[in-house]
Amino acid sequence: xxxxxxxxxFRDRLHDLLVWRRDVRRFRTDPVDxxxxxxxxxxxxxxxxxxxxxxxxxxxVTSPDTKDELIRAFEAENEKAxxxxxxxxxxxxxxxxxxxxxxxxxxxxxxxxxxxxxGKGLGSRTMPEAKMYSVVSAVQxxxxxxxxxxxxxxxxxILPPDRMASLLEVDSSWVFIGHLCIGYPEEQTDTPxxxxxxxxxxxxxxxxxxxx
Ligand SMILES: Cc1cc2nc3c(=O)[nH]c(=O)nc-3n(C[C@H](O)[C@H](O)[C@H](O)COP(=O)(O)O)c2cc1C
Numbered sequence: 001x002x003x004x005x006x007x008x009x010f011r012d013r014l015h016d017l018l019v020w021r022r023d024v025r026r027f028r029t030d031p032v033d034x035x036x037x038x039x040x041x042x043x044x045x046x047x048x049x050x051x052x053x054x055x056x057x058x059x060x061v062t063s064p065d066t067k068d069e070l071i072r073a074f075e076a077e078n079e080k081a082x083x084x085x086x087x088x089x090x091x092x093x094x095x096x097x098x099x100x101x102x103x104x105x106x107x108x109x110x111x112x113x114x115x116x117x118x119g120k121g122l123g124s125r126t127m128p129e130a131k132m133y134s135v136v137s138a139v140q141x142x143x144x145x146x147x148x149x150x151x152x153x154x155x156x157x158i159l160p161p162d163r164m165a166s167l168l169e170v171d172s173s174w175v176f177i178g179h180l181c182i183g184y185p186e187e188q189t190d191t192p193x194x195x196x197x198x199x200x201x202x203x204x205x206x207x208x209x210x211x212x
Pocket of ligand 1: 021022023024025097098099155156157158178191192193194195
């Protein structure tokens with residue numbers, strides 16, 4: 001295969017993709033093409049992983065009963081989270097829409113198979129959590145690939161991690177990473193919803209860069 005050349009025009013488009021990626025909670029219900037989805041998942045599986053262990057496991061949730069169970073689990077966790085806030089924060093939190101579990105036409109729960117034999121444990125002896133980081137890398141690729149097709153992804157972490165493996169009937173050793181709601185967004189925007197709602201602004205990169 002010929003080595004590709006990435007020029008400025010490509011980089012500018014890549015910047016657009018990164019700036020216009022969003023966490024989406026408001027979905028249209030029209031379906032997402034299966035080939036498109038497959039392409040995005042294929043690319044996600046090209047992600048880096050410790051020891052090339054490829055520990056990502058994607059569980060596509062299609063059963064209406066299971067979706068209902070997830071909604072109930074989300075609502076229970078969200079109520080507990082709301083109880084941690086007081087005053088203005090509590091009022092604002094209660095107004096936020098923090099998942100598109102009812103509307104998103106595609107839903108995928110993501111796990112890390114932290115005990116996989118693939119990769120023969122290379123690199124994860126010192127940092128077992130590197131397997132989980134590998135799965136997050138794959139999710140990030142999936143997120144960007146989907147956005148490149150104008151499809152949105154919403155990451156739902158307001159779910160009970162310890163119950164997810166049994167709820168989705170997968171091996172109990174798999175670690176829950178996140179539940180992904182996928183579908184066409186109601187709107188495309190370059191501004192995160194939590195910024196728009198006044199919950200948390202995005203801060204300049206310099207604030208996060210240290211030198212020693
Ligand atoms: C690990 C992770 C978990 C998240 N969990 C949730 C969630 O449960 N509900 C939600 O509304 N957004 C969730 N988000 C999305 C963030 O709120 C969002 O990324 C952030 O506000 C910045 O917005 P943007 O992604 O549109 O730039 C999660 C994001 C990440 C990376």
